């Protein structure tokens with residue numbers, strides 16, 4: 001199996017392991033499979049989600065140097081529960097039982113465990129630089145903590161992340177260092193870019209959401225969940241995914257492309273309307289993001305769109321395959337409240353976008369809404385709406401009670417290497 005750039009599909013390509021270590025293609029494009037596996041090996045659902053995910057990922061590692069390690073990598077990376085809530089066909093896939101209580105744990109952990117094995121084979125070390133405005137940095141820090149041959153430098157803008165998020169970025173020791181930058185998120189991103197460009201600093205890499213290693217698990221859990229749904233109800237589900245950079249939804253499109261039983265994939269976005277506007281107008285116009293209650297989806301120029309355009313190159317192909325609706329902050333609040341009052345089910349602001357789209361557009365269809373984060377991560381938004389305090393998941397509790405360590409620095413990337 002080879003992976004090629006979205007921008008030059010006729011090259012000879014790279015193995016999955018090479019693509020994971022490189023992150024981005026040299027021409028600036030994103031890695032995609034040269035061709036999708038034509039079918040998946042069969043698996044039994046009874047062996048658990050992690051095993052089904054391993055089976056789904058295996059064809060992408062055919063002939064790869066990690067082929068024989070893959071089962072162990074999946075077993076270690078996906079060692080937390082994944083919950084499928086049945087509700088008469090209007091089901092919910094809860095992806096937030098990992099160490100940082102959001103779906104990004106799947107991708108970040110698979111990437112970390114894969115990189116650790118690759119570096120051990122090659123006798124190399126890497127330093128991961130990650131600029132974050134919230135969730136990604138926490139998932140990456142947690143996943144890479146204590147992984148050998150790897151260290152992480154997390155950069156975040158001072159005073160601009162929520163307290164619980166700040167704790168997840170700064171409660172680490174050992175191979176994870178946190179930097180509280182006197183500047184904006186854009187300054188943090190620029191520092192990372194400048195460090196990569198400076199040839200004095202070597203052995204640097206990134207772990208951002210375009211890395212193939214983060215995408216493959218997000219494809220694999222859709223293979224598992226859609227098969228489970230199909231086995232239970234005998235119909236293919238419409239999967240509704242709260243989306244920002246569309247990495248999670250790209251995984252679902254790959255699952256459908258290899259033949260997983262999925263009827264349709266629907267992107268629920270917040271007030272950042274780039275994708276629904278494209279569907280309406282036919283002209284794709286990335287733009288600056290606007291702030292919303294579902295802040296992990298505040299993206300105006302989704303980085304993984306390039307992968308969706310590789311699947312559906314023209315508007316004529318894109319339009320019938322992709323649906324998307326935008327959900328406002330008022331609707332997010334109202335949906336969290338309704339879902340609590342009607343079903344005694346507490347959801348986070350991101351998941352609320354998906355739930356709104358289900359209620360408005362697919363009220364009696366077979367659906368799975370993807371729950372992307374634990375509601376307790378967004379306690380300041382959710383608790384006043386439902387009028388009660390939420391219990392904190394164990395992993396969040398642990399990290400909240402660790403000593404917080406961050407170095408405050410000016411926005412100068414050289415300070416990261418002192």
Ligand SMILES: *Cc1c(COP(=O)(O)O)cnc(C)c1O
Pocket residue numbers: 102103104135209242243244245246247248249296297350372373
């Ligand atoms: C990152 C994130 C999203 C958006 O996922 P994309 O892959 O960027 O589309 C949605 N919800 C939560 C909670 C997230 O952390």
